[in-house]
Amino acid sequence: MDKLIITAALTGAEVTRAQQPALPITPEEIADAAYECARAGASIVHVHARWPDGTPTQDKETYGQIIAAVRARCDVIVQVSTGGAVGMTPQERLAPVTLKPEMATLSMGTVNFGGDVFMNHPAEMEIFAAAMRDHGVKPELEIFDSGMLTTAQRWLKKGLIQGPQHFDFVLGIPGGMAGTPEALMYLRSQLPAQSTWTVAGIGPAQLPLGTLAIVLGGHVRVGFEDNVYYRKGELATSNAQLVARIARISRELDRPVATPDEARAMLGLI
Ligand code: KMH
């Protein structure tokens, strides 16, 4: 089994300081969190930008500041969000891709998102996929429900995505596929050969699905974007605390944790 790639989803677009007082918001705070997570075992950081007041933004300059600040501290892989926040225009969402980060998320379909709709029109997402291809950015294919896997195969045939695909199963969003072992096992059974996958369990699904992914040979995403708790009723003190726990579990299960360069090799980034 390959070493474990841990992604730290540091900030997200929805979580507030009222919900999680340790949420990193400014580029410097996000870079400090990225450094701590890299030290704890993360090889990828998934980042969202915020304005200083905490409002989500896809502002290219702010993403540029985040990437530069992370780079000044460590060599962790930076994956920018193109999901942004519900209600943003596709043009806004795509902006950070032009910075040519190593990776970016690519949403594979529309999903109900709590009381909202996270709109990902196929025609718009095909433009996102082509932009990532043309800028040399590796997409992480965000799967919120099983039909989205077939979209990935169509885009592969069209040449919009290339090479072994890397999937992120986002499980447990109200309106999306459930955060259950059965859902994860089903999605895994439908994957094309050669692909890699990670799981982002939302809320209470983060720890059990992450642990299951370690055993199954997948990879794991943790962090405040998906879950602000360490355990029921107890807030996590930092993103790094969540990374350290999943790294510890993986080592206990005899699966070493990948360095950023090892993750780059596994994902075809180098
Ligand atoms: N904030 C969500 C609506 C991504 O980063 O690609 C979408 C999201 C996905 O966070």
Ligand code: ZN
């Ligand atoms: Zn995100």
